[in-house]
Amino acid sequence: MESNWHRNLLEHRSGLFAALTTVVISIGGLVEIAPMFSVPLDTTGITVPTPLEVAGRDIYVREGCYNCHSQMIRPMRAETVRYGEWSRANEYAYDRPFQLGSRRIGPDLMRVGGKYPDAWHYEHMRDPRSTSPGSIMPPYSWLLEDKVDVADIQASVNALRTLGHPYPADLDVGASMREQATAITGRLAESKITVDPDREIVAVIAYLQNLGVDGKKLYATAGSQ
Amino acid sequence: MEAAPLSAPRYDDASVRRFITATVLWGIVGMLVGAILALQLAWAPANLGLPWTSFGRLRPLHTNAVIFAFTGNALFAGIYYSMQRLLKTRMWSDTLSSVHFWGWQAIIVLAAVTLPLGMTQGKEYAELIWPIDLLIAVVWLVFAANFFGTIAIRKVKHLYVALWFYMSMVITITVLHVVNNLALPATLTRSYPVYSGMTDALVQWWYGHNAVGFLLTTPILGLMYYFLPRAAQRPVFSYRLSIIHFWALVFLYIWAGPHHLLYSALPDWAQTVGMVFSLMLLAPSWGGMLNGLLTLRGAWDRLRTDPILKFWVAAITFYGMSTFEGPMMSIRAVNALSHFTDWTIAHVHAGALGWVGESVFAMLYYMAPQVWNRKLHSVSLATTHFWLATVGIVLYVVAMWTAGVTQGLMWRAFDEAGLLQYPNFVDTVRTLNPFYWIRLLGGLMYLGGIIVMAWNLYKTATSDSSNALEA
Numbered sequence A: 001m002e003s004n005w006h007r008n009l010l011e012h013r014s015g016l017f018a019a020l021t022t023v024v025i026s027i028g029g030l031v032e033i034a035p036m037f038s039v040p041l042d043t044t045g046i047t048v049p050t051p052l053e054v055a056g057r058d059i060y061v062r063e064g065c066y067n068c069h070s071q072m073i074r075p076m077r078a079e080t081v082r083y084g085e086w087s088r089a090n091e092y093a094y095d096r097p098f099q100l101g102s103r104r105i106g107p108d109l110m111r112v113g114g115k116y117p118d119a120w121h122y123e124h125m126r127d128p129r130s131t132s133p134g135s136i137m138p139p140y141s142w143l144l145e146d147k148v149d150v151a152d153i154q155a156s157v158n159a160l161r162t163l164g165h166p167y168p169a170d171l172d173v174g175a176s177m178r179e180q181a182t183a184i185t186g187r188l189a190e191s192k193i194t195v196d197p198d199r200e201i202v203a204v205i206a207y208l209q210n211l212g213v214d215g216k217k218l219y220a221t222a223g224s225q
Numbered sequence B: 001m002e003a004a005p006l007s008a009p010r011y012d013d014a015s016v017r018r019f020i021t022a023t024v025l026w027g028i029v030g031m032l033v034g035a036i037l038a039l040q041l042a043w044a045p046a047n048l049g050l051p052w053t054s055f056g057r058l059r060p061l062h063t064n065a066v067i068f069a070f071t072g073n074a075l076f077a078g079i080y081y082s083m084q085r086l087l088k089t090r091m092w093s094d095t096l097s098s099v100h101f102w103g104w105q106a107i108i109v110l111a112a113v114t115l116p117l118g119m120t121q122g123k124e125y126a127e128l129i130w131p132i133d134l135l136i137a138v139v140w141l142v143f144a145a146n147f148f149g150t151i152a153i154r155k156v157k158h159l160y161v162a163l164w165f166y167m168s169m170v171i172t173i174t175v176l177h178v179v180n181n182l183a184l185p186a187t188l189t190r191s192y193p194v195y196s197g198m199t200d201a202l203v204q205w206w207y208g209h210n211a212v213g214f215l216l217t218t219p220i221l222g223l224m225y226y227f228l229p230r231a232a233q234r235p236v237f238s239y240r241l242s243i244i245h246f247w248a249l250v251f252l253y254i255w256a257g258p259h260h261l262l263y264s265a266l267p268d269w270a271q272t273v274g275m276v277f278s279l280m281l282l283a284p285s286w287g288g289m290l291n292g293l294l295t296l297r298g299a300w301d302r303l304r305t306d307p308i309l310k311f312w313v314a315a316i317t318f319y320g321m322s323t324f325e326g327p328m329m330s331i332r333a334v335n336a337l338s339h340f341t342d343w344t345i346a347h348v349h350a351g352a353l354g355w356v357g358e359s360v361f362a363m364l365y366y367m368a369p370q371v372w373n374r375k376l377h378s379v380s381l382a383t384t385h386f387w388l389a390t391v392g393i394v395l396y397v398v399a400m401w402t403a404g405v406t407q408g409l410m411w412r413a414f415d416e417a418g419l420l421q422y423p424n425f426v427d428t429v430r431t432l433n434p435f436y437w438i439r440l441l442g443g444l445m446y447l448g449g450i451i452v453m454a455w456n457l458y459k460t461a462t463s464d465s466s467n468a469l470e471a
């Protein structure tokens, strides 16, 4: 039989078969992934997320927002008109984990920062249908009650710093969070919304309002029409 | 071939029975969660306003349960059953078999607790937090040791084609799991990946695509090569074809990950490589499909009466369909429309419900009577299950195709003035509502089928010895 070589060489030798399989399944990944480490990203103009934004992002991940929302605007007219500038690689430099998403049950959020006032986000997270009739997004009212734990975010900042996020060594996580949070609760108060600065909703608003803002500044005049 | 020793207990079928039971139970749980998700998309109040029942936290529970719990246990059941018989030896170590079984169930229970609590890594199909990932690595290595240990003590020198596919799964999943989950823990329940941004995305979809490839595709092909010839009572159509399509499949598969990142900020060359290899993947996939379907030559008349063959034919047909659709969706112009929409969900479930699910059912209906040594309680209930499942899939998939294409077209529609025709995103969501209800109906039929199977297998396993296959 023609295929005897396969039988004699491989099908009788499990070790060789396993070794060859390992080689064959490794090639594609190596060729595609290895080059990603060779080109450093240009992070000029991309700000490192603040501790409060880190807290907000952790909540975004915890709630699984990526299951319904993408953060990836494709370079097509229908997308740039609807969502804004298409996404560039360096904008994701501090995304751990990446949150590009693979579904748009809801709209893309890459450039949602600055699109709505803080109060809109507060109401929308409390009850999505109050701001967007017909939306099928779940309500997130617990974010209005639950508190962010500074020690927890300190741990996150420490880990991210180890991974290369350039946080200054003397960064006071608690103070930084308090400052940014009170600015947000101050703006919310103007819309007659009273909320303590340590609530999770405040961190989520900080995160959302920062989404895509750097990229918008960097690329505003480029691709979109 | 050597004569097998007659001394009982020759094979460890107790492990097979346990894995079968777990498959059925987790299958019901995982698909019930799927049905709840389907309901939530059709009728938002079903999110109940509670953190642990909201869609974003439950969706990963569904995917993890159906992939790792339902499919995973089914693969282990089929592998433990077939490899002992192919190699004419008992599994290498009963202890390892037992640790493997209970360890895997512990992982699933931990997943079912942590995911609704919002403990997640936030990467699709790799959501489980780092302590569970470590446990997965340990249990997987236990399985690998048992697998290769059994091969080492085999009494049949020749490794049958099914075992090649199993082996590729054991090796590839190890590599994928370790590389994609490299992360720095911040707390006991939270960690950050060592990769960031687009690198993280590429590593993740290299993992994501190949987790599909080496859990939902290649090992199932291995099971097909073992169980289909037995159900059809015909030898595999072509041994040469199996050699060619095996090596081509495992080689090409790995390259296709970037088709999940088309039009993203990934370098263009990587996107193009992903697209080209995805197109090439059609050939070995259809090689497997043809080898399966042609194995049935001469057995087609039995299709009318044998639900196991019905399941196989439908499963292989869905395999052919989704492996044609997949390469098409990898073409940039097609992906531009399909990506982000329910079209992807249609594709996923044609593969998952059709190919994976129906293959597993075919295997269970064949294997359960053997390992419990009882005639199948009811052939007609198995046939009922087949029709529930198949009609359910058609409803699900057709509804999601329609929804996907409709929404994709609405997103890109411009009016004469050059403005978006549907600037309000919610308008495109409203259009999908009827399709979401149809999908729910299809999903409930599919789930109903599994419950019928659970009853049938329960009656089979618990019937008295007058129903024994052999005394």
Ligand code: HEM
Residues within 6 Å of the ligand: A067, A102, A103, A105, B031, B032, B034, B035, B037, B038, B041, B059, B062, B063, B066, B067, B071, B124, B342, B344, B345, B348, B349, B352, B353, B356, B357, B440, B443, B444, B446, B447
């Ligand atoms: C009763 C049966 C099932 C129902 C009703 C169901 C329903 C669903 C729903 C509603 C979603 C979310 C879709 C969305 O994001 O819009 C989903 C996602 C998913 N399901 Fe199922 N499912 C079922 C069975 C299965 C099975 C058996 C598998 C695999 C073996 C599976 C694998 C998946 C995967 C991988 C996803 C995520 C898809 C993606 O991220 O693109 N499902 N399912």
Ligand code: HEM
Residues within 6 Å of the ligand: A102, B124, B212, B216, B217, B256, B259, B260, B278, B279, B281, B282, B285, B319, B322, B323, B324, B325, B326, B327, B329, B330, B335, B338, B339, B340, B344, B347, B348, B351, B352, B355, B356
């Ligand atoms: C030649 C074979 C195949 C190719 C080339 C292929 C290609 C693709 C493509 C292009 C996507 C859409 C990516 C996107 O736009 O986001 C996709 C998604 C998917 N496919 Fe396939 N497919 C194949 C076979 C299968 C089979 C047989 C199954 C299941 C058993 C399957 C399961 C999935 C899943 C679960 C996803 C969703 C991933 C996610 O977004 O979460 N595929 N596939």
